Amino acid sequence: MISDITAARDSALAEIAGATTPEEVAAMTTRFAGKKGELAGLKKQLGSLESVDEKKAAGAAINEAIGAVDSALDERRANVAMAAMAAQVESERLDLTEFVGKPTRGHAHLVTQAWERLEDVFVGMGFRVAEGPEVETDWHNFEALNMGEGHPARGEFDTLFVDHVGPDGSSGSTVLRTHTSPVQIRTMLTQEPPIYIVAPGRVFRRDTPDATHMPVFHQIEGLVVDRNISMADLAGTIDAFTKAFFGQNWNSRLRPSYFPFTEPSAEFDIQRPDGSWIELGGCGMVHPNVLKAGGVDPEEWSGFAFGFGIDRMAIMRHGVADIREMFADDLRFTEQFS
Numbered sequence: 001m002i003s004d005i006t007a008a009r010d011s012a013l014a015e016i017a018g019a020t021t022p023e024e025v026a027a028m029t030t031r032f033a034g035k036k037g038e039l040a041g042l043k044k045q046l047g048s049l050e051s052v053d054e055k056k057a058a059g060a061a062i063n064e065a066i067g068a069v070d071s072a073l074d075e076r077r078a079n080v081a082m083a084a085m086a087a088q089v090e091s092e093r094l095d096l097t098e099f100v101g102k103p104t105r106g107h108a109h110l111v112t113q114a115w116e117r118l119e120d121v122f123v124g125m126g127f128r129v130a131e132g133p134e135v136e137t138d139w140h141n142f143e144a145l146n147m148g149e150g151h152p153a154r155g156e157f158d159t160l161f162v163d164h165v166g167p168d169g170s171s172g173s174t175v176l177r178t179h180t181s182p183v184q185i186r187t188m189l190t191q192e193p194p195i196y197i198v199a200p201g202r203v204f205r206r207d208t209p210d211a212t213h214m215p216v217f218h219q220i221e222g223l224v225v226d227r228n229i230s231m232a233d234l235a236g237t238i239d240a241f242t243k244a245f246f247g248q249n250w251n252s253r254l255r256p257s258y259f260p261f262t263e264p265s266a267e268f269d270i271q272r273p274d275g276s277w278i279e280l281g282g283c284g285m286v287h288p289n290v291l292k293a294g295g296v297d298p299e300e301w302s303g304f305a306f307g308f309g310i311d312r313m314a315i316m317r318h319g320v321a322d323i324r325e326m327f328a329d330d331l332r333f334t335e336q337f338s
């Protein structure tokens with residue numbers, strides 16, 4: 001009987017060693033280790049043995065054989081599972097070599113590029129960068145800028161109102177800022193002169209899009225408040241800026257204009273190398289009422305301010321004919337720039 005057990009064990013171990021798939025191992029588990037397996041069958045025959053010693057010896061041999069077969073099955077099961085997983089990983093491996101070539105690099109939006117360059121130029125001239133909220137109070141956006149309720153100049157800003165009821169029950173006093181000029185007020189209220197800041201940011205107007213207008217666009221505000229500041233400082237700053245931002249062969253000029261928050265006021269144009277002039281923004285000497293609203297004494301301090309359209313500067317710098325092209329997200333346009 002012992003020799004039968006040894007033979008059954010050895011042939012089971014040999015077969016198990018040759019199993020290569022999880023399914024084969026499962027079938028062998030039933031055949032060799034199951035209740036109806038060969039070793040179980042031999043175990044049942046133990047009862048027919050006559051001597052106790054023979055029973056003992058055969059019983060021990062069967063238990064040893066079952067143990068050996070069980071551990072061989074466990075080991076084989078783990079090995080084929082590992083091999084199956086390795087095969088699956090291999091079959092699902094992505095061949096990325098086809099994408100290796102010249103990588104296409106993106107670039108910042110033209111408006112972002114202009115925005116960052118403007119900050120660089122002004123920081124280089126000694127200005128600090130300030131900011132304010134896009135949702136603004138009527139007071140900061142209009143009233144403190146010398147445009148009280150009913151002021152006709154408010155009509156020039158096609159304002160978007162925010163549906164908001166104040167703590168006192170008042171409504172209609174919150175707007176999407178129509179320009180970056182409210183940052184002038186916020187800066188003066190939080191900072192003592194001398195003040196030298198620029199404030200780039202997004203602004204909103206109910207303007208119909210055309211070649212030079214967008215309803216959401218960007219401006220950069222400038223504010224200087226110091227002793228003995230004159231219109232000559234404003235002109236000199238703008239000229240230095242034009243040459244630093246656009247290049248040495250670009251000229252700028254100031255044309256008399258009107259803004260409620262500056263007096264005198266001017267419009268700022270630049271001349272392209274081809275000789276044509278384009279309006280980029282407004283500027284002027286800060287109105288005494290605006291200095292007062294900002295808590296600054298107009299007898300002691302004076303200042304100038306400007307507000308330029310960043311989007312217009314971007315199209316100017318890159319020779320783009322229509323401002324809307326910059327926001328169409330058309331790769332044929334975008335890829336022309338770096």
Ligand code: FA5
Pocket residue numbers: 178179180181205207212213214215216217218219259262279280281282283284305306307308309310311312
């Ligand atoms: C103003 O917004 C004044 N706050 C500027 C200012 C600041 C004057 C400080 C004096 C002192 P204006 O509405 O002209 O002004 O706008 C300034 C610039 O923003 C324009 O010259 C133009 O370059 C740009 N701009 C105005 N509307 C649009 C628009 N819809 N789309 C794109 N750019 C615009």
